[in-house]
Amino acid sequence: MALGCKSSKLNRIFTVIMAFAMLGCASDPGKKERIEVEVSDDATVEAAREGIQTARQIFYSLPSPLETAMILKRAGAKYNEEILNPVENLSKYTTNKSMALNLGIYSTDLSYASLFDQTQASIKYMSASKKLAENLGILNAIDNAIIQRLEENVNNREVIMDIISETFLNTNSILEENDRVAVGAIILVGGWIEGLYIATSLVGDVKTSDNELIERIIDQKLSLGTVINLLDQHKGNADIKDVMKDVMSLKTIFDEVKIAVSQIEAIPQEGGVTTLRSSNVTSVSPEVFAKLKEQVKTIRKSYTL
Amino acid sequence: MKTLISLIVFGVLLTSASVSQAQCKNFAKKVCKLELTPYIHDGNFNAAILTEGEDAELFKTFYAGQEYRIAVCGSETLAKVEFKVMDVERRVLFTNVSKNFAPSWDFKVEATQQLIISVVVHNNPNSTPDNMSSGCVSIMFGLKTD
Numbered sequence: 001m002a003l004g005c006k007s008s009k010l011n012r013i014f015t016v017i018m019a020f021a022m023l024g025c026a027s028d029p030g031k032k033e034r035i036e037v038e039v040s041d042d043a044t045v046e047a048a049r050e051g052i053q054t055a056r057q058i059f060y061s062l063p064s065p066l067e068t069a070m071i072l073k074r075a076g077a078k079y080n081e082e083i084l085n086p087v088e089n090l091s092k093y094t095t096n097k098s099m100a101l102n103l104g105i106y107s108t109d110l111s112y113a114s115l116f117d118q119t120q121a122s123i124k125y126m127s128a129s130k131k132l133a134e135n136l137g138i139l140n141a142i143d144n145a146i147i148q149r150l151e152e153n154v155n156n157r158e159v160i161m162d163i164i165s166e167t168f169l170n171t172n173s174i175l176e177e178n179d180r181v182a183v184g185a186i187i188l189v190g191g192w193i194e195g196l197y198i199a200t201s202l203v204g205d206v207k208t209s210d211n212e213l214i215e216r217i218i219d220q221k222l223s224l225g226t227v228i229n230l231l232d233q234h235k236g237n238a239d240i241k242d243v244m245k246d247v248m249s250l251k252t253i254f255d256e257v258k259i260a261v262s263q264i265e266a267i268p269q270e271g272g273v274t275t276l277r278s279s280n281v282t283s284v285s286p287e288v289f290a291k292l293k294e295q296v297k298t299i300r301k302s303y304t305l
Numbered sequence: 306m307k308t309l310i311s312l313i314v315f316g317v318l319l320t321s322a323s324v325s326q327a328q329c330k331n332f333a334k335k336v337c338k339l340e341l342t343p344y345i346h347d348g349n350f351n352a353a354i355l356t357e358g359e360d361a362e363l364f365k366t367f368y369a370g371q372e373y374r375i376a377v378c379g380s381e382t383l384a385k386v387e388f389k390v391m392d393v394e395r396r397v398l399f400t401n402v403s404k405n406f407a408p409s410w411d412f413k414v415e416a417t418q419q420l421i422i423s424v425v426v427h428n429n430p431n432s433t434p435d436n437m438s439s440g441c442v443s444i445m446f447g448l449k450t451d
C-alpha cells in the first residue's frame with residue numbers, strides 16, 4: 001500500500017493554510033491541537049526539520065463504549081436492562097446534541113447488553129444506534145448488513161464484539177473525515193456518562209457493596225481530566241459548551257474523591273505481556289459517593305428525556 | 306479574479322485533505338487493525354498524517370485488570386516510527402526502539418493509570434527540506450477478552 005507522499009514546499013504551505021483554517025474555525029476547531037506551526041525556508045535540512053518539529057498533534061482518548069462495558073463486567077457488574085435508556089425514547093432526539101449524546105448512550109447500552117449475551121437487547125440497541133447515526137448524517141457507518149451479521153452471530157460473542165468495534169471505528173472515522181470531530185467528542189462523552197450511570201446505579205450502599213465496582217467509579221476521576229481536555233479542544237462549539245458545564249459539575253464532586261498514584265514499575269512477564277506494577281490509594285466518603293450518584297443521574301436524565 | 310483563484314486553490318487543498326483523511330481511515334482499518342489480532346479493537350480512531358520529524362501524543366487512562374495491546378503503525382512511505390509509553394511524570398515505561406521498532410506492545414496495569422503514548426516519525430537520512438516523506442500514522446488499542 002502506497003500511502004503518503006513526498007512533501008514539497010507546496011505541501012508545507014498547504015499545512016500552514018490548513019492549520020490556520022482549523023484554528024480559525026471557531027465553531028469547531030477540530031480534534032488536533034496544533035500548538036504551533038512554523039515553516040522555515042532556511043536552506044539547511046536541520047533548520048527545516050526543527051521548524052516541522054514544532055507541530056505536535058495531541059489526542060485525548062476516552063474509553064470507548066466497548067471498553068467501558070468490559071471494565072464494568074470485569075469489576076463484577078450485573079446485567080440490569082431496566083437501567084438502560086429505552087429505545088422508545090429515540091423519537092425525542094431531534095437536535096444534533098441530543099442525537100450525538102444518545103448515540104453514545106445507546107452505544108454503551110449495546111456494548112453492555114452484548115457482553116452479557118443479551119441478544120435481543122443487542123439487536124435493539126444496534127438498530128437504535130443505526131437510526132441515530134443516520135439522523136446525524138453519518139451514513140453507512142451501520143448498515144443493514146451489519147444488523148444482519150449481528151443476527152446471524154447471536155451466539156458468538158467474539159464476533160458480536162468485533163462487529164460493534166467496527167461500527168464505532170466507522171462512525172469515528174467518518175466524522176473525522178467530514179471534519180465533525182466535535183460531534184465525535186459529544187458521542188464519546190455520552191457513552192462515558194452512560195457507563196458512569198450504569199456503574200453508580202448498580203452500587204446500592206457504598207459501605208457494603210462490592211469494592212471493585214466502586215474502585216472503577218473512583219478511577220473515572222482520571223478519565224475526567226481527559227474528558228475535559230477533549231471538550232476543551234472544541235470549546236467554540238455551543239453544544240460542547242453545554243456538555244462542558246455538566247462535566248465541570250462532576251469535577252466539583254470528583255475533586256472530593258482522593259486518588260494517590262504510586263510510581264509505576266514495568267515488569268516483563270512470560271508470554272510477552274508486561275505488567276505495569278503500581279498501587280493507587282483511593283477513598284470516597286459515602287456522602288460524596290451519594291452526591292456523585294445523584295449528579296450523574298441528573299445529567300443522564302437531562303440527556304435522555 | 307485573484308479571489309476566485311484563491312478560492313479554487315483553497316477548495317483543491319481542502320479536497321486533498323479529505324482524500325488524505327480517507328486514505329488514513331483505510332490504512333487504520335485495513336492495515337493497522339490487523340496488528341491488534343487476537344485482541345478486540347476498542348473502536349476508537351486515532352490517526353493523522355505526519356511528516357518525518359513530526360510527533361504526536363495521546364493521553365489515555367488504562368484500567369486495572371484489563372489487558373491491552375497498543376499498535377502504532379506508519380504507512381510504508383515513512384521511515385521508522387518510534388513510540389514510547391510514559392507515565393504522567395513522563396518517565397518512560399516502554400520504547401519500541403529497543404524492540405527493533407516493533408509496531409505493538411502488550412501490557413496490563415495493576416492499578417488504573419493515565420499514560421501518555423508519544424509517537425515520533427524518524428527522519429529519513431536521504432531527505433532534503435523539499436523532499437520529506439509524509440504518511441498516515443495510526444494509534445490503536447486492543448482489549449483482551451476473557
